[in-house]
Amino acid sequence: MVVEKLDRRELDDEEVDRLFGALADATRRDIVARVLREEHSVSALARRYEMSFAAVQKHVAVLERAALVHKRRRGREQMVSGDVEAIRAAARYLDAYEAIWRGRVDRIVDLLAQDARPDDPRDAQDEQHD
């Protein structure tokens, strides 16, 4: 089992703003989908959209500030790859809302503060009474 480094610090408001804000654009979502598959240089990405290189560069910068992607130098290129951890952080946020909806109000803080991965011995006991 691959136990990746799970830092699990939860995000503050501004980070969540940047995260969801970055996802609120179709071009950026498409870029995320691409670089989650494999890394691409910024110019390779730019070639695939009908906008200027600078515009794509800005989109990548927005994604980078949201921690959805990161860049790595390779010679004169800047290779962009997706970071699934940010995706998961957003997903945990949505899970927390789902939990609120289900009435599990008293568990919200836990859900936000801890992870929901299956190998966590913490979520074995699940109580959803009201």
Place this chain on the structure above:
Amino acid sequence: MVVEKLDRRELDDEEVDRLFGALADATRRDIVARVLREEHSVSALARRYEMSFAAVQKHVAVLERAALVHKRRRGREQMVSGDVEAIRAAARYLDAYEAIWRGRVDRIVDLLAQDARPDDPRDAQDEQHD
């Protein structure tokens, strides 16, 4: 198991823009959390934030356009309640990215088009041009 009405039409780009865009603001996320618990009038919500009634009203309108909340008249009040389906639609989107990351590229369309439940015959509608 409660089998709710599962319409499961997937969202187009603009709807996803509005959805994530609406979530990219701390006040709006707080409103969502509140009205997922129980419905509140707009003025009751407005009383809880240090901004004008009109500002809160606008936030609610943004959430409404994103289908994250809906309003219902009760006398002279407008009762706002949260809609968990929009939350789930966003969560499915993130799940799709997670799936891409895991290399399950060929499963993306299914994940986007159907729910976690296996009994929906609906399909099609993808979001990215490759």
Place this chain on the structure above:
DNA sequence: CTAACGTACAACCACATGGTTGTAGAAAAG
């Protein structure tokens, strides 16, 4: 009825966003 409340909406402002073009530098190719 009048007064108070809850809502809707328009006008306005400051600032962020998404796009453009242009300039400049660093690394690879010739």
Place this chain on the structure above:
DNA sequence: CTTTTCTACAACCATGTGGTTGTACGTTAG
């Protein structure tokens, strides 16, 4: 070396966003 490629960034523009105040209108309370 020179040229080309890839990147970075500044300046600019149009539009959107998040806030304000003010006005108007329907509904409930006295």
